Amino acid sequence: MHPDGFRPELLAASRRKAGFSHDALAVSAGVGPQTVRRVEEGGRPPGGRVVNALATALGTTAEALAPSEPTTLGRIRDRRGPTRRRMAEAVGYGTGTVRAVQAGRCGVRHAERWARGHELSEDRWRAAGEAGRERCREAIRRRSGGQNRPTPDEGTGEQ
CATH class of the missing domain: 1.10.260.40 (lambda repressor-like DNA-binding domains)
Structure with missing residues (x-):
């Protein structure tokens, strides 16, 4: 530690x-x-x-x-060493989907499958996924000049 x-x-x-x-x-x-x-x-x-x-x-x-910075799925995969291809095989999706999920750009339906693929508990996987999504939201806020625009998962409230 x-x-x-x-x-x-x-x-x-x-x-x-x-x-x-x-x-x-x-x-x-x-x-x-x-x-x-x-x-x-x-x-x-x-x-x-x-x-x-x-x-x-x-x-x-x-x-x-001594709380550590939230760890994203991509960082976990990088530390553990499996390639995106190997991770994609473990979860049954393509490497592009693995990249998007690990970058926080999209969610998944079968969290238990993804957690097993990352060799994490489902709770730990969800926390790491949320950390990745938060990093993605922060990047969007920085690119938009800090304006209070909705992020992809927040929506606009319009119907």
Whole structure:
């Protein structure tokens, strides 16, 4: 776990919600009390071991304390290595459709098939798909000069 996205305010809120003092959290996590204070003050981000220890002590996840940027389907496929052709074979569609879905330009009817093809849970696949669609919407907004035009999936409201 890389703590680049570590958010000190999330740690502080989680600590207070759990009813821990700085010292009590430090003991429970196996770190020094000064480490907890320094981390909450927002100095240098903590290492992965510290984030994991704090998260475990608080009964949460490292991702909850250091949320990462939403991952798109295209990024997942790129990291895992299968080609678009192999992905297309796994989901039963053409490579052009795979490219459009992964870029967030269109949705699908059989999310469970696509999730299996990406080797993800259906919930994780849907979240990654939504992240891709949001990136697509943002690109459209930038190209339109920030004007408040409807994006393809928002429609115009006309009938």
